[in-house]
Amino acid sequence: MCGIVxxxxxxxxxxxxxxxxxxxxxxxxxxxxxxxxxxxxxxAPVADGTLKLTLRAADGACDWAALRQAFARHFGEPVTxxxxxxxxxxxxxxxxxLVRAFLSQHAPxxxxxxxxxxxxxxxxxxxxxxxxxxxxxxxxxxxxxxGHTRMATESAVTTAHSHPxxxxxxxxxxxxxxxxxxxxxxxxxxxxxxxxxxxNDTEVAARYFAYRLGEGASLKEAMTAGLKDLDGFxxxxxxxxxxxxxxxxxxxxxxxxxxxxxxxxxxASEYRSLAALPGVxxxxxWEPEPEVVYxxxxxxxx
Amino acid sequence: xxxxxxxxxxxxxxxxxLHSLPANTNERAxxxxxxxxxxxxxxxxxxxxxxxxxxxxxxxxxxxxQRAHVTVNGECGWGIAENMMSGVxxxxxxASQAAGATGHGGLLVIEGDAGARCGISMKGIDxxxxxxxxxxxxxxxxxxxxxxxxDAGPALGDSIYEAVLYVQGRVASLxxxxxxxxxxxxxxxxLARLLEQAEITADATRFRRxxxxxxxxxxxxxxxxxx
Numbered sequence: 001m002c003g004i005v006x007x008x009x010x011x012x013x014x015x016x017x018x019x020x021x022x023x024x025x026x027x028x029x030x031x032x033x034x035x036x037x038x039x040x041x042x043x044a045p046v047a048d049g050t051l052k053l054t055l056r057a058a059d060g061a062c063d064w065a066a067l068r069q070a071f072a073r074h075f076g077e078p079v080t081x082x083x084x085x086x087x088x089x090x091x092x093x094x095x096x097x098l099v100r101a102f103l104s105q106h107a108p109x110x111x112x113x114x115x116x117x118x119x120x121x122x123x124x125x126x127x128x129x130x131x132x133x134x135x136x137x138x139x140x141x142x143x144x145x146x147g148h149t150r151m152a153t154e155s156a157v158t159t160a161h162s163h164p165x166x167x168x169x170x171x172x173x174x175x176x177x178x179x180x181x182x183x184x185x186x187x188x189x190x191x192x193x194x195x196x197x198x199x200n201d202t203e204v205a206a207r208y209f210a211y212r213l214g215e216g217a218s219l220k221e222a223m224t225a226g227l228k229d230l231d232g233f234x235x236x237x238x239x240x241x242x243x244x245x246x247x248x249x250x251x252x253x254x255x256x257x258x259x260x261x262x263x264x265x266x267x268a269s270e271y272r273s274l275a276a277l278p279g280v281x282x283x284x285x286w287e288p289e290p291e292v293v294y295x296x297x298x299x300x301x302x
Numbered sequence: 303x304x305x306x307x308x309x310x311x312x313x314x315x316x317x318x319x320l321h322s323l324p325a326n327t328n329e330r331a332x333x334x335x336x337x338x339x340x341x342x343x344x345x346x347x348x349x350x351x352x353x354x355x356x357x358x359x360x361x362x363x364x365x366x367x368q369r370a371h372v373t374v375n376g377e378c379g380w381g382i383a384e385n386m387m388s389g390v391x392x393x394x395x396x397a398s399q400a401a402g403a404t405g406h407g408g409l410l411v412i413e414g415d416a417g418a419r420c421g422i423s424m425k426g427i428d429x430x431x432x433x434x435x436x437x438x439x440x441x442x443x444x445x446x447x448x449x450x451x452x453d454a455g456p457a458l459g460d461s462i463y464e465a466v467l468y469v470q471g472r473v474a475s476l477x478x479x480x481x482x483x484x485x486x487x488x489x490x491x492x493l494a495r496l497l498e499q500a501e502i503t504a505d506a507t508r509f510r511r512x513x514x515x516x517x518x519x520x521x522x523x524x525x526x527x528x529x
Contacts, residue, residue: 252418252437255380255398271358271379272339285358285377287398287417290437 002163002176003029003149003269004256006237007277008244008296011263012143014278018043019140021277023132025266026147028273030128032176033149036162037131038123040172040239043142045118046091053090053099054121056159058111064088067107074102085134087113087122096169111160111197116170118241123148123162143298144244146237148174155200165203167194167210170241175202176269177254179232205230209238219243223293235288237267245295252290259283265296304329309336313343323349339379344372350389364391367408383410386427399436402429405446411500418455421448424465430500438477440467449496451504459512463519467512468493470504479518485511 005025009015019041026037046052055062068081068090075094082089088110092099096115103110114121122135128149132138148163155161164172179185182201185208190196194207208229212222223238223245235254236247246267248256258267259274261283268274271285288294306316316334323329327349334355337343341360344353347370355363358376365384374382377395386405393401396414403419405427412420412429418436421429426445434452441457443465453471460477466489467480476482494506 250437252399257379257398270339270360271377272341272360275338275358281357286396290418 001032001151001153003032003273004147004163004174004176004235004237005029005268005273006144006146006174006239006244006246006266008144008239008265009263010265014263015043015143016141018142018145019136020138022140022145022147023137024276025268025273026128026132026137026149028275029147029149029269032269033151034127035152035157036123036125036150036159037128037148038121038150038162038164039135039137039145039147040114040119040121040164040166041137041140041142041145042118042170042239042241043120043140045241048117050091050093050117051096051099051115052117052119053092053096053115054113054119055088055090055103055110056113056123057086057088058109058160060109062086062088062107062110067110070106071099071102074106075099084122084136086124087135089120114164114166114172116241118143119166119170119172119239121164121166121172123164124159125157125162144239146172146174146239146244154178155198160198161200163202165200165206167203167206168213171206171210171213171239173202173206173209173236173238175205176235176256177233177249179205179230179234181231185229201232205234205236213240219245219297220293220295223247223295227291235269242298243295245293246288247293248288248290250291256288257285258288258294259285267294303331303333305333305335307335308338308340308343313340317342317345320344320347320351320353323351325349327351337376341379344370347372347389358395367391377414382412383408383427386410396433401431402427405429407446409499411502413502415452421446421465424448428496428499430496430502432502434471437474440465440480441477443467447492447496449493449500449502449509451502459514461518462514464514468496468509469512470509473510473512476512479515480512481515483511483513485509 071079079092163174166172179201182204235256261279332353337357339360345365350369353372360379362381364372367386371390374393383391386408388408392411397412397416399417401416401420402410404423410429413432415433416435420435420439422441424443424446428447430449437455440459444463450469454473456474457477459480490506
């Protein structure tokens, strides 16, 4: 069992409160996922040519100040680095592949959690309320965010196995369910050049969608293709820099509820995570239908 | 009328109070506010009281109900009136999956739509849905009636035993061993009574009846393909 939540703001006036609302939604799903939690938030996009990286000290501590210096020496200033618990948010002017290669050489302990121009990702083991405090989610503004509370069934309880998963710039996925064909799909994706970091089934789905997006598919097209290629139980919420989408498998035994007002679109595993959203009493509340892709892009319903 | 605000009072206290009511209680009318999607509201009631819930409820609301009349002025999560024995449960909005699952008796009315597996394994409950139902509704249904004023999703009545299904709209597909049956005047009269009890406005003559072909009751090698 897991809990997933997503909040996509249509009214920019609410962006300052995104983290506060998402924190409440995430804590609302504690009973569905008490072992780990994580969020991806989209905010403060950096300019083209600049990379925004969320790093995590994978094993024990990381000397972030020294890493910042090393980045500056190798890639040049400006480099910013802000520490959030055992994560660090970095901006620098470099391509993601080069940073990844640099880290594997010089700071193998610093794992890339998320990367792009807008995305920031924070995930760790512990109760959702603890994770919310640890990373000060409530203070984070932004345009949209997704979150996950985990009760592991398919793989180990570690931060690396917790959600969200990213597999491309500014893209991330959260999943409630389990995939039954992830081993074969992982082999197929490896042959397509995708590299994997864990044995987690959701990572396979994330890399599958990233592969489809990389082929030029829209968010909706990528998810629609997933209906054919992904076998198992799932409620997915996926976010890109400008988009947000939700999909359930045909059996639909994993729950989901959605709500939409003039100001926002929200989804959660259960309604109680939506109950505190501003204006929810006047919002349209519905259960997403099986095998129907619900997607939004900045400023329009897709 | 006793009002309990779940924003102020713990749900367990409310359920305990409702469970401890004696048969001759004078506390027969209850209003519950601020449910905010909480699970297990007003489960296990045994007395003929009236409970009105203002707002959306979570899972298993009014589960195992006996005698009580429970009204939800909102939408509800999974398993509304699960395993109901008697009484009436009415949802003014939509219901999620497995509404009325395994219900033995009583009447469940959903004025909006119901999700997948509505009436799964129903054992005598009557369920009247003002809108449509999702896939695999009345799966393994054993007794009772499922009335659908709108459409039914795929695999209606899969592996059904003896429940009676009335659908006014389109049936996406019938499940294994579920067939359309003749709609006689007696069936129309029975359906009209159910609609009247449920206070759902619909013309009983426009519905079609579905039920069990009774071919899966016992294993027969000729039917191996159906399993």
